[in-house]
Amino acid sequence: MSCLIVDDSDHFKEAARRLLEADGVVVVGVASTSAEALRQAGEFRPDCVLVDIDLGEESGFDLARLLADATAGGPPYVILISTYDEGDFAEMIAASPAVAFLPKPNLSGWAIGSILRAAVGEGA
Template identity: 50%
Template sequence: MAVRCLIVDDDDGFADVARDLLRREQIDVVGVAANSARALRLMASARPDVMLIDVNLGDESGFDLVDTITGVDGRPTLILISTYRLDDYVDLPVPGAAAFVRKSELSGTAIRRILVDAGQGSG
């Protein structure tokens, strides 16, 4: 069964590239959201296995979105993404986020590995 993924990023160009890359790697991208409100609606309706959440969502924070989702029963695995390095953020690690991936290192393989490490996937 394909991994179902929701991309949360306000950069349309990156979201398009990520969607195409992940689809080529047999990740089923079930939606793209540019803000927290849309992400929460899509999470409820599309039921993704994993959400890729940009740390910077315009005027919003991906950290805050992770915090909101963390209390939801049956929530997907949450992966924070950013153009910047992990050590550029003093807020990390973030409770509720399974991992942090630089956008330049995003791949279907990386997502599957994180799901396995989180106990949500099969090698």
């Protein structure tokens, strides 16, 4: 499974990369902005993109929509991540094209794999 991490925190991106690679996930890239994320998603064609809800001055929800619309050959599965509680954004998460929300403290290769298996099973 390949993954692109999109977050405005360099510390989080590096920690997430190390954690996921230790779990057997191939991290094909990391991005801090929507423009970087769209370019890398098109170039590397990851299976999934982890998108922080709060990208500083940008919105992870907007990026999720852009990824769903702009990625040729079928969009990657988008998983929204955040340190915030899912309930704080429940309606926006449900309205987004993301397949799931994953709290940052629960991030793992196993969790991502479970989400993707469920998404594929649902035909997402």
